[in-house]
Amino acid sequence: MKVAGNMAVVQQRQVALLSVLVFLFMLILAFVPAWRSVQSISWGASVDFHRDAGFVRAILEGHSGEDPVTLGERSWYTPLLSWIEALLVRITGIPVDALIIQAGPFVNLLAPIAFFLMTWSLLGPLRAVMTTAIYLFFFIGQEPSWAVPTYSPRLMAVITMQALFYMDIILARAAFRNRRAWRFVVLGSLAGLTFLGHAAPALLIVLIIVVDTLRQLIPAARARDRRLMGTTVRNALLAGAAFVLAALPLLTTLVGTYGMHVVNRSGFLYTYYALTLSDGRIFLYHNVSWTMALALAGGWLVWMRFRPASHDVLRDWVVLSAVMWAYAYVVAVLDRPGGIELPGTVPSFHYYFYLKAALIVLAGIAVARLWELSVQRLAPRPIDPWTDGRSVVAVLLLVVAACSLQYPVYASRRDLFSLRNRDLAFSERTDEQAAARWIQAHLAWNDVVLCDQELSIWPMLGTARKMVATASTMSNPYRDWQALHAAQRGMLHALTDGGDISATLNAHHVTHLLIRNGDAAGMPHASRWFPREVFRNAAYIVRTRAGGPP
Amino acid sequence: MTGPFSDRTFGRIVIAFAVGLAALAFLVTRRSGHLSAAEVVGSYDRPPAPFLGAGPLPGHIELRPDGVFIARDSSGAIRIQASWRWDREEGLLHVSDPVWDHRIRQRQDLLGSHLCMRIDPRPLLDDQPEHDEEVVLERLAP
Numbered sequence: 197m198k199v200a201g202n203m204a205v206v207q208q209r210q211v212a213l214l215s216v217l218v219f220l221f222m223l224i225l226a227f228v229p230a231w232r233s234v235q236s237i238s239w240g241a242s243v244d245f246h247r248d249a250g251f252v253r254a255i256l257e258g259h260s261g262e263d264p265v266t267l268g269e270r271s272w273y274t275p276l277l278s279w280i281e282a283l284l285v286r287i288t289g290i291p292v293d294a295l296i297i298q299a300g301p302f303v304n305l306l307a308p309i310a311f312f313l314m315t316w317s318l319l320g321p322l323r324a325v326m327t328t329a330i331y332l333f334f335f336i337g338q339e340p341s342w343a344v345p346t347y348s349p350r351l352m353a354v355i356t357m358q359a360l361f362y363m364d365i366i367l368a369r370a371a372f373r374n375r376r377a378w379r380f381v382v383l384g385s386l387a388g389l390t391f392l393g394h395a396a397p398a399l400l401i402v403l404i405i406v407v408d409t410l411r412q413l414i415p416a417a418r419a420r421d422r423r424l425m426g427t428t429v430r431n432a433l434l435a436g437a438a439f440v441l442a443a444l445p446l447l448t449t450l451v452g453t454y455g456m457h458v459v460n461r462s463g464f465l466y467t468y469y470a471l472t473l474s475d476g477r478i479f480l481y482h483n484v485s486w487t488m489a490l491a492l493a494g495g496w497l498v499w500m501r502f503r504p505a506s507h508d509v510l511r512d513w514v515v516l517s518a519v520m521w522a523y524a525y526v527v528a529v530l531d532r533p534g535g536i537e538l539p540g541t542v543p544s545f546h547y548y549f550y551l552k553a554a555l556i557v558l559a560g561i562a563v564a565r566l567w568e569l570s571v572q573r574l575a576p577r578p579i580d581p582w583t584d585g586r587s588v589v590a591v592l593l594l595v596v597a598a599c600s601l602q603y604p605v606y607a608s609r610r611d612l613f614s615l616r617n618r619d620l621a622f623s624e625r626t627d628e629q630a631a632a633r634w635i636q637a638h639l640a641w642n643d644v645v646l647c648d649q650e651l652s653i654w655p656m657l658g659t660a661r662k663m664v665a666t667a668s669t670m671s672n673p674y675r676d677w678q679a680l681h682a683a684q685r686g687m688l689h690a691l692t693d694g695g696d697i698s699a700t701l702n703a704h705h706v707t708h709l710l711i712r713n714g715d716a717a718g719m720p721h722a723s724r725w726f727p728r729e730v731f732r733n734a735a736y737i738v739r740t741r742a743g744g745p746p
Numbered sequence: 747m748t749g750p751f752s753d754r755t756f757g758r759i760v761i762a763f764a765v766g767l768a769a770l771a772f773l774v775t776r777r778s779g780h781l782s783a784a785e786v787v788g789s790y791d792r793p794p795a796p797f798l799g800a801g802p803l804p805g806h807i808e809l810r811p812d813g814v815f816i817a818r819d820s821s822g823a824i825r826i827q828a829s830w831r832w833d834r835e836e837g838l839l840h841v842s843d844p845v846w847d848h849r850i851r852q853r854q855d856l857l858g859s860h861l862c863m864r865i866d867p868r869p870l871l872d873d874q875p876e877h878d879e880e881v882v883l884e885r886l887a888p
Contacts, residue, residue: 214763217760217763225775228775229775477798481795481796481879604779604855617836617838
């Protein structure tokens with residue numbers, strides 16, 4: 197018996213080592229086009245990159261925790277990615293905007309590594325290889341990587357922080373299996389860290405912990421098993437306390453400063469266009485696919501056919517992300533004039549993202565089942581396809597062949613090209629970049645710029661210099677965006693039509709005006725309130741109130 | 747075989763696997779298949795794609811060898827006339843008209859390289875939500 201046991205251990209190690217080798221091969225195939233996609237790019241075109249650059253600059257300038265957009269406000273956005281980026285800027289010396297682009301392919305390697313480890317813990321090494329191949333090369337199709345989970349060069353919280361969620365799943369499954377207190381402390385701490393990274397995965401893992409706790413608590417209560425009830429409640433409390441402690445840097449602002457009172461709801465009302473009813477055909481374009489069929493087959497296998505208890509976490513993950521997606525969508529649909537304002541969390545596509553991550557795992561389960569059936573049919577005698585040497589080597593070679601054949605499609609997929617194409621187009625705007633650099637270098641931290649909405653995104657948002665208002669989705673959710681926006685419009689109209697805006701300028705502490713060079717002629721009253729021009733190039737003009745009327 | 751490989755056999759398999767995978771990764775990821783400007787010259791039609799609809803942009807494109815870009819609507823009338831330049835390194839078409847610049851590019855699939863076109867009518871950087879759905883263009887004539 198002992199010899200057989202030792203042989204099984206050796207066999208497991210061999211399978212594990214070969215699986216890791218194939219995973220590394222896949223990782224190289226994924227990394228190379230991602231790395232190429234950021235070559236020679238020093239400034240990202242996405243509004244998310246501009247927003248993140250503002251938060252990173254705030255940290256680097258010693259204003260950590262302050263809102264870089266609105267004067268006197270606290271930073272409201274999940275800070276973990278900004279902390280990482282600021283640290284990398286300090287270590288490497290690479291300028292903020294370039295680092296946000298160049299670090300993406302490296303930092304985001306954590307996501308496929310965590311996904312592989314998670315699927316290994318759920319399904320074993322060989323199935324993990326199959327599932328990770330689907331995650332990396334097949335499920336993404338032609339959708340953007342901020343909507344569908346995969347490895348991506350984009351350094352954005354929604355993409356980067358999926359790694360923490362996969363680690364959460366590993367810890368949750370382990371904690372609920374052996375119920376040791378320290379495991380719940382670690383789980384709660386990582387969930388809290390996840391909250392600092394991105395709200396959607398944190399909410400999902402908290403809900404999963406709640407559901408799994410109830411799954412243990414209710415039968416224990418019915419059986420009047422006081423000991424199990426006590427253990428379950430203690431573990432839940434430990435996890436909750438650890439979560440609060442770890443998430444404290446953000447909770448102090450959201451709860452302590454703002455009392456969770458959201459005034460500007462635009463952030464969580466944003467809906468990815470492919471998830472709107474009006475663009476339903478685009479949803480079908482992306483989701484009528486063989487990978488989705490495999491995912492549905494995997495769901496049928498897990499819940500209708502085999503129902504393994506080990507997949508409770510996976511089931512919770514699928515159900516909760518689907519429910520939260522539907523809820524977030526209902527929140528957005530009902531929120532219209534005269535409609536209903538339900539409490540919101542995050543945009544619905546963030547839950548769609550995590551639902552798709554679970555569907556990838558289900559697709560992997562379906563592919564693994566197909567392999568089992570194939571081996572049973574083709575092998576001359578009954579063998580275990582997950583330990584037999586020839587079967588193991590054959591399945592790994594098949595995965596290698598599939599990924600290699602898919603590579604040309606993968607390397608030229610929409611997501612990679614779209615990112616680079618936009619960044620290349622953006623890099624042609626050299627005058628605009630010069631203006632952004634000048635504003636960042638010459639305006640003080642508490643200076644406030646009056647500009648229109650479009651300019652508030654670019655070139656302003658990444659400079660970490662204050663504005664009267666920016667786009668509602670990028671604005672502090674705890675400030676009345678409508679009031680800020682109305683003040684901004686009123687002051688800009690007065691530059692064209694005349695009128696006394698002294699009180700409004702003072703109320704918003706406005707110090708500078710930013711306008712397009714081409715708009716200057718249409719603003720005859722600009723020089724009254726902003727008498728001195730301090731910057732001009734082919735794209736923009738910056739004027740200051742210094743020397744003007746009080 | 748139902749048991750594990752012997753240490754020696756397994757060691758050989760691991761080395762062969764690692765070397766083979768490294769070589770394959772090198773071969774697979776080498777840049778290749780980039781079309782030249784001469785190769786993209788020609789006339790193209792935008793075929794109907796499932797679920798994507800027709801869209802407002804003209805569906806017939808001509809990339810003439812003299813550097814003239816022409817887009818025609820379904821009646822054959824010229825809607826856009828501009829100049830074009832092919833960026834071979836990026837696999838990207840530059841057009842002097844801002845709506846068409848950065849819109850057509852090279853994409854690869856299992857059958858080879860094709861030109862494909864972003865169908866959203868907005869200029870690239872005016873479209874922050876990234877409506878970047880594309881259709882593969884059908885080549886009519888060189």
